[in-house]
Amino acid sequence: MSTAPDVVRSAYVQLAVTDLAAARWFWVDMLGMHVQHEDAGALHLRGTDELTHHSVVLRAGPVAALDHLAYRVRTPDDVDKAERFFKDLGRPVRRLAAGEGTHGVGDAVRVVDPLGFTVEFFHEIARGERLIQRYDLHRGAQIARLDHFNVCTPDIPAAYEHYKSLGFGCSETIEGDEHELYAAWMYRKQTVHDVAFTGGAGPRLHHIGMATHESHQVLHMADILGSLRKEHHIERGPGRHGVSNAFYVYLRDPDGHRVEIYTSDYYTGDPDHETFRWNVHDDRRRDFWGNAVIESWYKEASPALDLDGNVQPISEAALDESAVQVGADGLGIIDPSE
Numbered sequence: 321m322s323t324a325p326d327v328v329r330s331a332y333v334q335l336a337v338t339d340l341a342a343a344r345w346f347w348v349d350m351l352g353m354h355v356q357h358e359d360a361g362a363l364h365l366r367g368t369d370e371l372t373h374h375s376v377v378l379r380a381g382p383v384a385a386l387d388h389l390a391y392r393v394r395t396p397d398d399v400d401k402a403e404r405f406f407k408d409l410g411r412p413v414r415r416l417a418a419g420e421g422t423h424g425v426g427d428a429v430r431v432v433d434p435l436g437f438t439v440e441f442f443h444e445i446a447r448g449e450r451l452i453q454r455y456d457l458h459r460g461a462q463i464a465r466l467d468h469f470n471v472c473t474p475d476i477p478a479a480y481e482h483y484k485s486l487g488f489g490c491s492e493t494i495e496g497d498e499h500e501l502y503a504a505w506m507y508r509k510q511t512v513h514d515v516a517f518t519g520g521a522g523p524r525l526h527h528i529g530m531a532t533h534e535s536h537q538v539l540h541m542a543d544i545l546g547s548l549r550k551e552h553h554i555e556r557g558p559g560r561h562g563v564s565n566a567f568y569v570y571l572r573d574p575d576g577h578r579v580e581i582y583t584s585d586y587y588t589g590d591p592d593h594e595t596f597r598w599n600v601h602d603d604r605r606r607d608f609w610g611n612a613v614i615e616s617w618y619k620e621a622s623p624a625l626d627l628d629g630n631v632q633p634i635s636e637a638a639l640d641e642s643a644v645q646v647g648a649d650g651l652g653i654i655d656p657s658e
């Protein structure tokens with residue numbers, strides 16, 4: 321087995337959007353992300369804490385889809401390691417010299433991983449002005465940084481094994497009574513996750529998580545959308561997660577891409593950090609207050625593109641968490657003896 325690249329963190333996502341102006345309204349005017357670079361076909365955005373060029377790239381395209389996920393690796397040599405690692409897995413691999421791929425990114429490799437997602441590994445990226453204390457520029461949700469990717473995949477155990485082989489730790493899981501794996505949260509940076517898996521037809525992008533510093537910024541985002549009669553962009557929450565303990569709201573952008581505004585999870589950096597396991601029948605797992613999870617949150621997600629920009633075929637999941645008889649999701653039978 322070849323050596324895995326040293327992944328530092330989930331670094332950016334490239335989304336295809338069908339109306340760049342509408343996407344600009346949502347991601348810049350509403351969420352308050354900062355435009356680092358803009359051209360006729362794409363927007364390169366970042367949060368207030370991000371010193372690298374971008375964490376969200378919106379590229380005009382015919383189909384709303386996930387173009388690729390991107391992880392930053394620790395050294396330029398780790399880009400070579402990533403190329404060898406995925407070649408040894410027999411996966412499609414494409415090396416991109418600086419200037420051949422996403423604007424602002426240097427030497428990179430893009431692969432189609434075993435889950436069917438197009439994933440980029442890079443080290444070199446252009447820098448941006450330090451915005452952390454440019455409070456005069458902080459607007460909307462005051463997005464600080466990209467926190468995580470959440471992907472829909474039919475085989476959660478396979479996803480877990482793949483990311484474990486890339487050196488990711490596992491902070492939390494949702495498991496059945498026989499420990500069948502419904503969902504998992506995995507990390508390289510020392511917080512709850514860089515990537516999480518939601519059981520469902522895939523490969524599809526479930527959402528990207530954008531971190532703010534404070535829960536009042538999550539609430540303020542919801543208030544802004546309500547004030548503007550744009551409340552239909554609010555899909556789920558605000559609320560408190562069971563898994564991760566984060567405070568959250570889920571939004572849908574004009575193309576239906578899901579974005580979570582997320583704050584206040586926890587440290588996972590000790591070498592013996594233990595995985596916290598939730599039972600799928602615990603109705604606090606996804607919302608700690610037991611609020612129902614809206615059906616669309618389980619079922620809807622963005623399709624994923626291959627290395628040539630074609631929509632990847634999807635396969636259905638073996639396990640369907642939304643069908644599990646649980647109380648709070650409103651999908652099941654509450655045992656009167658409880």
Ligand SMILES: O=C1C=CC(S(=O)(=O)O)=CC1(O)O
Nearest residue numbers: 470516561562563564605606
């Ligand atoms: O980031 C997350 C943290 C927790 C949850 S859950 O709804 O609490 O499972 C979902 C999530 O993956 O979006």
Ligand SMILES: [Ca+2]
Nearest residue numbers: 551552554555
């Ligand atoms: Ca709504």
Ligand SMILES: [Fe+2]
Nearest residue numbers: 468470529580
């Ligand atoms: Fe999330």
